[in-house]
Amino acid sequence: MLRQLRRPNLAVGGGIVVLLIIIAVFAPLIAPHDPIHDANLMYAGEPPSTAFWLGTDDQGRDIFSRIVYGARIALTVGLLVEMMNAAIGIALGLSAGYFGGWWDEFVQGLTNVMLAVPTIVFALALMAVMGPGIPSLLVALGLTDWAYSCRISRAQVLSMKSSPFIQAARTMGYGPGHIMLRELLPNIAGPLIVVATMGVGSAIMAEASLSFLGLGVVPPAPSWGSMLAGAREQLIVAPWIAVFPGLAIFVTVLGFNLLGDGLRDLLDPQGRSRR
Amino acid sequence: MTDTATRQDGPGPVLRLQDLHVHYEVRTGQGFGQVPLKAVDGVDLQIRPGECLGLVGESGCGKSSLAQAVMGLVPATSGVIELDGRTDWDRSAATRLARARTVQMVFQDPFSSLNPRQSIATSLGGPLRLHGVTNRSERADRVAEMLRKVGLNPDAARRYPHEFSGGQRQRICIARALIVDPKLVVCDEPVSALDVSIRAQIINLLLQLKDELGVALLMISHDLGVVEHMSDRIAVMYLGRIVEEGAWNAIFSDPAHPYTRTLISAIPDPERADIGHERLRGEAPSALAPPPGCAFHPRCTQAFAPCREGAVPAFTRLAEDHRARCHLLTKDTESR
Numbered sequence A: 001m002l003r004q005l006r007r008p009n010l011a012v013g014g015g016i017v018v019l020l021i022i023i024a025v026f027a028p029l030i031a032p033h034d035p036i037h038d039a040n041l042m043y044a045g046e047p048p049s050t051a052f053w054l055g056t057d058d059q060g061r062d063i064f065s066r067i068v069y070g071a072r073i074a075l076t077v078g079l080l081v082e083m084m085n086a087a088i089g090i091a092l093g094l095s096a097g098y099f100g101g102w103w104d105e106f107v108q109g110l111t112n113v114m115l116a117v118p119t120i121v122f123a124l125a126l127m128a129v130m131g132p133g134i135p136s137l138l139v140a141l142g143l144t145d146w147a148y149s150c151r152i153s154r155a156q157v158l159s160m161k162s163s164p165f166i167q168a169a170r171t172m173g174y175g176p177g178h179i180m181l182r183e184l185l186p187n188i189a190g191p192l193i194v195v196a197t198m199g200v201g202s203a204i205m206a207e208a209s210l211s212f213l214g215l216g217v218v219p220p221a222p223s224w225g226s227m228l229a230g231a232r233e234q235l236i237v238a239p240w241i242a243v244f245p246g247l248a249i250f251v252t253v254l255g256f257n258l259l260g261d262g263l264r265d266l267l268d269p270q271g272r273s274r275r
Numbered sequence B: 001m002t003d004t005a006t007r008q009d010g011p012g013p014v015l016r017l018q019d020l021h022v023h024y025e026v027r028t029g030q031g032f033g034q035v036p037l038k039a040v041d042g043v044d045l046q047i048r049p050g051e052c053l054g055l056v057g058e059s060g061c062g063k064s065s066l067a068q069a070v071m072g073l074v075p076a077t078s079g080v081i082e083l084d085g086r087t088d089w090d091r092s093a094a095t096r097l098a099r100a101r102t103v104q105m106v107f108q109d110p111f112s113s114l115n116p117r118q119s120i121a122t123s124l125g126g127p128l129r130l131h132g133v134t135n136r137s138e139r140a141d142r143v144a145e146m147l148r149k150v151g152l153n154p155d156a157a158r159r160y161p162h163e164f165s166g167g168q169r170q171r172i173c174i175a176r177a178l179i180v181d182p183k184l185v186v187c188d189e190p191v192s193a194l195d196v197s198i199r200a201q202i203i204n205l206l207l208q209l210k211d212e213l214g215v216a217l218l219m220i221s222h223d224l225g226v227v228e229h230m231s232d233r234i235a236v237m238y239l240g241r242i243v244e245e246g247a248w249n250a251i252f253s254d255p256a257h258p259y260t261r262t263l264i265s266a267i268p269d270p271e272r273a274d275i276g277h278e279r280l281r282g283e284a285p286s287a288l289a290p291p292p293g294c295a296f297h298p299r300c301t302q303a304f305a306p307c308r309e310g311a312v313p314a315f316t317r318l319a320e321d322h323r324a325r326c327h328l329l330t331k332d333t334e335s336r
Helices: A002-006 A008-025 A063-099 A101-116 A119-130 A134-142 A147-160 A164-171 A176-212 A224-230 A240-267 B063-071 B093-102 B120-130 B136-149 B154-158 B166-178 B196-213 B224-228 B248-253 B258-265 B270-275 B305-309 B327-335
Strands: B015-027 B034-047 B052-056 B078-083 B103-106 B184-188 B216-221 B233-238 B241-247 B315-319 B322-325
Touching (some): A063 A224, A063 A240, A164 A176, A176 A224, A224 A240, B034 B052, B052 B063, B063 B103, B063 B184, B093 B103, B103 B166, B120 B136, B120 B166, B166 B184, B166 B196, B233 B258, B241 B258, B305 B327, B315 B327
Antiparallel strands (some): B015 B078, B233 B241, B241 B322
16 A cells, blocks of 8 residues: 555645645644734735745735635535535436436436536526525535536446346346445446545635635635635735635645546556546 | 147246247437347247256357346346246336346356455345345355355355456356245356366356256356256257257257257267268348248258248147257148
């Protein structure tokens, strides 16, 4: 198992993700300042220094502390959203592939619609109806980005459902539920884990985008996206206000994508250059 | 058509097929129409309890479709599938379980017929739990006992399929088929994926278990040599139809259909060299466009006019337990 750490994608991606999780869990111990209540206009717009490692924003809040606490929001939203997406996508894809017929046609049509319209547009529409805030953010993103999980699980089921061991399960008298969850799902889990890992990255990206547009996490909660939004006016005079949250988003999404890539190599050594 | 070569005495048949048709709709690529592919085209067959019926035919003759229809894996287009006296096979869970306890299957490829993510204990114990053995230790005992019966160490239960060789896996598949105590086991080419040196072992194991457990076998093979030593009766299938059916000794001592004779002479056996090798000419015709008359006539050395122009030959009864479909058998009464 340790030998697998030699794979650079897996090691770097996994390292970033583990580090993020540590930062999110121990945020109060790591952050030198309170991310919300330490606003002090005396220190507004300070450049990075020993007191404020990454500088302060336009309200005098410590950017480093806000990024640290922002990791909590990013990871929580990213993981919860991807869990919802994976659950919907796998449930639809498994059943569509296994049952076929009109249900398959319906699910495929739905998937194509979801793929044709950008996820963010769907989410924007849902957010406009439900109003901003983390709960509606979870619902909006969790219901819209399942198309890839669905497609992959359907394709995997199609290639596997005529295997003799599935036929053996059918002749043994097992019902569709057992066959899908106990026989098929464990055998197609590898590619689905890869898709889900990368999905966490894109969910974090989507959360940042919606927060940037003012529809996601409500200020003053420290979301990386809303920090970017608040930094727009000072971009010339105080670039650090925008650069560091932007970097946080970049590194996080990169980390999940690298981890997904590395997991694919690990779980499926033959299909290294797929997708 | 309903005249079968089987005697009706003792308990009823464990399997009775009556005019079974399995057709698939196939797109031909010409136009938009769909053409029925008649994989199984009117088969009558019976298997008595504890009997071994060998079903022989070339690949593409419909023997696997027949097996799949018996198992309920493909729907029968028409006809009757009677298993242990029961013919109503709907999709309810109770029916599914009842069918599973009547008939089980051993597949051709032992490498893909076990779930690679399940231990042998799960592969064998799961079905027991499904069929009502709720006590965990009783399940473990029965799994161990069944593994012993198929010649494996009971320790095998803890291991996973990839840890076994092809022959061992086929033993596990046989154990899985037998663990719910079925009355009939359908073996679809059970040894053709195995090394020649392993084949005899698996065939002997099946025979031994048949006698020990009183289970009936439907042995499907493209190789008459495989079913030769284990079948009580043999049915020869060609292009969706049974062309000859009879007791083992009748088929081998007195084969009536030219196709059966060709198959017998294809068995490599130095002692039968005197028969002379009748080689099959050409490929089997497509089931999408079967030849008119007797489907075998384009490859038959003895074909005459009725074979090419007449109807599909009906069964001729040759002995109490032996019948064949060939115009040659009725030549005298037909043409004179």
